Amino acid sequence: MFKKVLIANRSEVALRIIRACQQLQIKTVAVYAQVEAQAPFVQAADEAICIGPDTASSTYLKREAILMAAIITGADAIHPGYGFLAEDALFAEMCAECQLTLIGPSPAMIRLMADKAAAKAYVQQKGVAVIPGAANVTPAQLPAVAAAIGFPLMLKASLGGGGKGMRLIQSAAELQQDYHLIREEARQAFLSDAVYLEKYLPHARHIEVQILVDHAGHIQIFGDRECSLQVNHQKIIEESPASCLTDVARQQLYQATERVLQGLAYCGVGTLEFLYAQGQFYFLEMNTRLQVEHGVTELTTGKDLVVQQIAVAAGATIPTRQLAFQGHAIEVRLNANGAGDLQQFQLPTTVRIETGYQAGMAVLPYYDALLAKLLVWQPTREAAITKLQQALQQVTVRGVQTNLKLLQQLLADPRYQANQVDIHFLKDFHRPD
Amino acid sequence: MDTKALAEILETLKQSGFAEVELDYQDWHLHVRQGTVSAMPTEPVAAPPATVPQAGETVVKSPLVGIMHLADEQQQPFVTVGQTVEKGTILGQVESMKLFNEIKSPVAGKVQQILVQDRAGVAYNAPLFVLQEVD
Numbered sequence A: 001m002f003k004k005v006l007i008a009n010r011s012e013v014a015l016r017i018i019r020a021c022q023q024l025q026i027k028t029v030a031v032y033a034q035v036e037a038q039a040p041f042v043q044a045a046d047e048a049i050c051i052g053p054d055t056a057s058s059t060y061l062k063r064e065a066i067l068m069a070a071i072i073t074g075a076d077a078i079h080p081g082y083g084f085l086a087e088d089a090l091f092a093e094m095c096a097e098c099q100l101t102l103i104g105p106s107p108a109m110i111r112l113m114a115d116k117a118a119a120k121a122y123v124q125q126k127g128v129a130v131i132p133g134a135a136n137v138t139p140a141q142l143p144a145v146a147a148a149i150g151f152p153l154m155l156k157a158s159l160g161g162g163g164k165g166m167r168l169i170q171s172a173a174e175l176q177q178d179y180h181l182i183r184e185e186a187r188q189a190f191l192s193d194a195v196y197l198e199k200y201l202p203h204a205r206h207i208e209v210q211i212l213v214d215h216a217g218h219i220q221i222f223g224d225r226e227c228s229l230q231v232n233h234q235k236i237i238e239e240s241p242a243s244c245l246t247d248v249a250r251q252q253l254y255q256a257t258e259r260v261l262q263g264l265a266y267c268g269v270g271t272l273e274f275l276y277a278q279g280q281f282y283f284l285e286m287n288t289r290l291q292v293e294h295g296v297t298e299l300t301t302g303k304d305l306v307v308q309q310i311a312v313a314a315g316a317t318i319p320t321r322q323l324a325f326q327g328h329a330i331e332v333r334l335n336a337n338g339a340g341d342l343q344q345f346q347l348p349t350t351v352r353i354e355t356g357y358q359a360g361m362a363v364l365p366y367y368d369a370l371l372a373k374l375l376v377w378q379p380t381r382e383a384a385i386t387k388l389q390q391a392l393q394q395v396t397v398r399g400v401q402t403n404l405k406l407l408q409q410l411l412a413d414p415r416y417q418a419n420q421v422d423i424h425f426l427k428d429f430h431r432p433d
Numbered sequence B: 001m002d003t004k005a006l007a008e009i010l011e012t013l014k015q016s017g018f019a020e021v022e023l024d025y026q027d028w029h030l031h032v033r034q035g036t037v038s039a040m041p042t043e044p045v046a047a048p049p050a051t052v053p054q055a056g057e058t059v060v061k062s063p064l065v066g067i068m069h070l071a072d073e074q075q076q077p078f079v080t081v082g083q084t085v086e087k088g089t090i091l092g093q094v095e096s097m098k099l100f101n102e103i104k105s106p107v108a109g110k111v112q113q114i115l116v117q118d119r120a121g122v123a124y125n126a127p128l129f130v131l132q133e134v135d
Helices: A011-023 A040-044 A063-073 A089-097 A107-114 A116-125 A142-149 A172-190 A247-261 A294-301 A305-313 A381-393 A404-412 B003-016
Strands: A004-007 A027-033 A047-052 A077-079 A133-135 A153-161 A164-169 A195-199 A205-213 A219-231 A234-240 A268-277 A280-287 A328-335 A344-346 A352-355 A370-378 A396-398 B020-025 B028-033 B057-061 B066-069 B090-096 B099-104 B109-114 B127-133
Touching (some): A004 A011, A004 A063, A011 A305, A011 A352, A011 A370, A027 A063, A077 A305, A116 A133, A116 A247, A116 A280, A133 A153, A142 A172, A205 A305, A219 A294, A234 A404, A247 A268, A247 A280, A268 A305
Antiparallel strands (some): A133 A195, A153 A195, A268 A280, A344 A396, B020 B028
């Protein structure tokens, strides 16, 4: 087992990883931006190294600084959490060069799945359906290729993610207009102007499968999640299991997952994301890291995914199987709508909370908007919704605008309660002020 | 013992090849060790000492995370306490991923304190040197 793990991340996920390390009796090193010196995750780690001033690029994205922090503290492994360098193949290579274990898959696997077009070509080869589309289209081929796929369609940056670098296109004229725009956006945001076209599925649900694979290739399936409720392609409500699936559909989903993973030299946790429309699963992408919403899976399977992730990275083996899951878990992401000072920040004590914030702290403009995740588990989806509604009533945030009202309205919406949602649901949803 | 005599003793010791010498002379006790112990620091990175700059003092901080080098490849210290430096004099180097980043004096003055050990790990913004400015 590792002796000391450096956490190349911040806030609630850093705290989550510290908790897992403590359970495994592993020492922890936090790295932090100078402006976050007082943050709970910095205080919770056994050691903490300031790696830069403030912005993400001067701190949590700074590969050399993080590696040097690991070297000078004598850490033997790095946990990247999610976001930042979690899916950065170059960082994974640099870790290996420094004889540090990155808790995640190999650089080659990260690279394959980070390139969304390459990942799709790969899974197609394995006989798994992807949304009809085309990559590497030249401006001259554009009209014919788009007509073959049919409108509406999505124009996406090949290396995009996190809701960035994608646009819904309704017509040939719109495509001509947006093609160069999105290539420029992609070049600036992802350092590559590669884009691809994809058929748009109007009533699709976002369904994903949580997996863990050990060094010997044993695959464990930790059930599924539904994350259809998204604002600008950012998930805000996540559930485990995806209760719209029948047993037959679920087995089809797991078979597709196993087909993708068979023969792939993958090791670590991962999530295969699919769109589910008209009874058909279409592979979207695979995230080669821990996911923000991993907690709902932990609640339904009773397993600590982060502990298992670290153990597998250290060489532990696991049996191949589908884990049983029980009841229903829901997570909501309480997000800040902007920076500010948390004059008041009260969260319920009756549900699982993951947060990196406390009253009196500032929400800084440099990082993501996540203030807290609230997670509930109940025997049924209905009971889980009720419990979460009660929990949200006990949330008080002052000094920072949040999406609390939106979350409350969503949970109260009859269509949500009847589980009649899709990935476009929030676009038409009346937004509270 | 004046500083000139001390410098002579140190130079003599350096030529001698002894790794460690202890010397009692009049009211002086001198303990000198030379050579490197290990390539990587094994001690935990110390929390930076609190430094409140006094009037005319400049605290030079590390611009990056890395390993502090107070001596050059020939094991010659870049600067010693009490030494007068110009603006731009190299005070030390911080190594990051095998690249050596020179830490240059931002002012003309005298080296009052060296706050870190040679080959210690330093965090971003860790105080390294205290300089007394001269007019």
